[in-house]
Amino acid sequence: MALVRSGGLSVASPRRRTSSFLVHLVLLGVALCFAAPFAWLLLASVDADAGPDARLPDWTAGNFEAVLDWETSIRPIVNSLLLCGGAAVVNMVVAVLAAYPLSRHRLRFKRPFLYTLLFATGLPITAIMVPVYEMFVRLELVDSLPATALFLATATLPFSIWLTKGFMDGVPVSLEEAAWTDGASSFTALRRVVLPLMAPGMAVVAVFTFIGAWGNFLIPFVLLQSPEKEPAAVGLYTFFGQYGTVAYGQLAAFSVLYSLPAVLLYVVVSRRMARGFNLGGGIKG
Amino acid sequence: MSTTPPVRPRLDAEAPKSPAGGARYRRSAGRLVPLLPAALLLAVFFLGPVLWSVYAAFTDAALTGPTARDANFVGLRNFTRLFGDDRFAWAIWATVIFAVASGIVGQNGLGLTLALLLRGRARWLRNVIGVLLVGAWVLPEIVAGFTLYAFFTADGSLDAVLTGLHLPSPDWLVEHPMLTVVLANIWRGTAFSWMVYTAALDEIPQEIEDAAATDGADGWRRLVFVTLPLIRRAMLTNLMVVTLQTLAVFTLIFVLTGGGPSGATETVPLYMYQQAFRFFQLGQGTAIALVLLAIGGLFSLLYLRVLKPEVD
Structure with missing residues (x-):
């Protein structure tokens, strides 16, 4: 069933491929937007010099x-x-x-x-x-x-x-x-x-x-x-x-x-x- | 919803066929015993406060404080005061804007869109999006609040990204407070709608859509005339639940803006909190509580009408 859904109907017409590419692009954008706030939470917790923005941490367990x-x-x-x-x-x-x-x-x-x-x-x-x-x-x-x-x-x-x-x-x-x-x-x-x-x-x-x-x-x-x-x-x-x-x-x-x-x-x-x-x-x- | 069935002879294995009515009533009363703890808790902590707020809203009971012996009936005075207050009028508007933008359009629309786009996609893709959405939703509300505060505040992550791309970077929490709390609530709550729609779409038999495709319906037509009508019930119930949840949002806004700047994001729950617990206007607070309850009750009734649960 899944095979039919993902492969069967989209038999490589160029228009379909473009739209599939667009869908993936949109999904990537949404994923990034949702991931971004988490980045601060995880990175700042192990950063010795944490601010409000997410950045590569200066590793430490000191905050904990x-x-x-x-x-x-x-x-x-x-x-x-x-x-x-x-x-x-x-x-x-x-x-x-x-x-x-x-x-x-x-x-x-x-x-x-x-x-x-x-x-x-x-x-x-x-x-x-x-x-x-x-x-x-x-x-x-x-x-x-x-x-x-x-x-x-x-x-x-x-x-x-x-x-x-x-x-x-x-x-x-x-x-x-x-x-x-x-x-x-x-x-x-x-x-x-x-x-x-x-x-x-x-x-x-x-x-x-x-x-x-x-x-x-x-x-x-x-x-x-x-x-x-x-x-x-x-x-x-x-x-x-x-x-x-x-x-x-x-x-x-x-x-x-x-x-x-x-x-x-x-x-x-x-x-x-x-x-x-x-x-x-x-x-x- | 049909009427209650007439009392029928009990067929349960346990019930003895006693001719004496008294024994039967005792038995049926005995069956209610396990319901007592629940009834007691709900009466004390749920029904009690609701009835109290009805009573207090039409008297000066709450205003005169806990020591008052007898409260006076004041009619609609609490409400005329409330509706005469410009801040309350704005709080209603702010709540409507917040509920429509973040709940109905944002969470509901994005949840549906994502469920449709992810249909039949690779498993890893569904999992990645799922983990991110549900993660935001499982976090304690106050943590979500602080996380988004760090994201939107001046010098926060969003500012860093926009500045890095040489794009204009306003101070979101100050210059666009309503937009910010709306985006925050979309981040926080889209998971629910996405789960509801994913489950609803999974239940549509593939044959129906295949048939539409064979009949020559293209993607959009299939969506509008076949798929969406099939999940109509899920849409209605989801809209009700999301609206109810959004009306009651407090902590997220409280942490992000505290209702400010200068009341810009003061929705009804925030206004109620300010009146009751900052200015100790318990009478006002109770009247607002009743307004919120009435709105919630209305949506809850609509929800029941749509859901038509099978009770038996």
Whole structure:
């Protein structure tokens, strides 16, 4: 099929060859434009004399050494791990519990509930930050890491429930029925039969929440206040405010350290993740 | 969307055929227990704030601060103040320009173009473009912001390239701030549209286009009359999602320009942040939040209409 597509139709007519050349030229241009900003990030992080522009570096590991101390980057990254790890675990457990009755039972209000969830996935979280902040003030939750983690867990919950329900629908009910016949309760059947089968799907949900929370800046910026609790996103912003335009190399090094977990996790689950996001975009996979 | 099916006798293996209605209701209530944690979280952190902003937008609750005992109904005062503010009027315009230019035209158009151009090309080519696009999208938003700041700032990479080519090199962030944040958001978010369109195009059976080609349709006609109509649904849903995402962009603009210079790039989220957290006008901030929510809700409803998800 691919052969037909790439070779078969373009049998060496000169016009086709020119247009193919033009297409490659356009693609090269786009690739360069997209690559250029990355060049600074990677080169400046190992450049002893880094500026805002990308240039051949005067190699050093000094930028990484300089930012790798407890207060500058390690504590913020640990905070991010706690905050986002907590959010991802809560989100996944709550989503699995909610998905079970939605996937397995005939419930009268299921349809409106699922539509409401899908509707909620479209609401901009940015918009509710002001009322959420007011609520946190009233309940004296401002500057609380657990409360912020719960909010981060809820921010992606509607989408997670949808995804999890989809994965659970894919596990045949007959397997559970077999477990029930053997005397298992429906909780045991869920734990022993359904969950192992949808483990890859749940990993996608957890990673999706984790990456979303890891990259979020506004939520912790508004809801957390003391420097000891700030996650890496806020730590990086504070660092930039203090030394950024003076210490471009260190800014880049900190950025690389902070981005690495998100990028690596994405690479690990990217295939399944792409499927998940297509679902979010409304394409049936 | 059809109506809810009438209650039918339960056929589940688990349900005992008990004649007593009470047991059945208890059972069906028991089935809802696993939904409770989700319902609780969504009620506290989602529904609560939304309802609160509706309430606060029509009272002076937010203005009088957290200690206020009873709030007074003030009607539309928060909104008349808001819409009387020139800065808010511009913020709306800035948001529309930003959403149309960077979301609808930029991300959506470029994503579609790239998906079409890369169709059936060599695998390495698709991979190279894919890694670059998705890389920009996976980076934490604030890192993307700093990276683009370094790219666009005076003496940054773009300046170095343009000067090297003896081309005019303006101070992008100061002289063309809106264009800069638009380009930044295209860099940041095109991956999503590209993935949606690539998946949609992959699902078109090759035979359909081959048939059109045999019938003598040239490349452009095939594109306009065959390919694009086939991915119409993907286009509509993508446009909705991209618009919703673009409306809510905060961090990228905050890092690049902070809404400036002199408000040139102050979109509604930036304006809301300034009012609520810089000037502590929580009443105003809440009214803006409600406007943003209403716009988001409208697009979300449209999205549901287009998507028509199969729920069962």
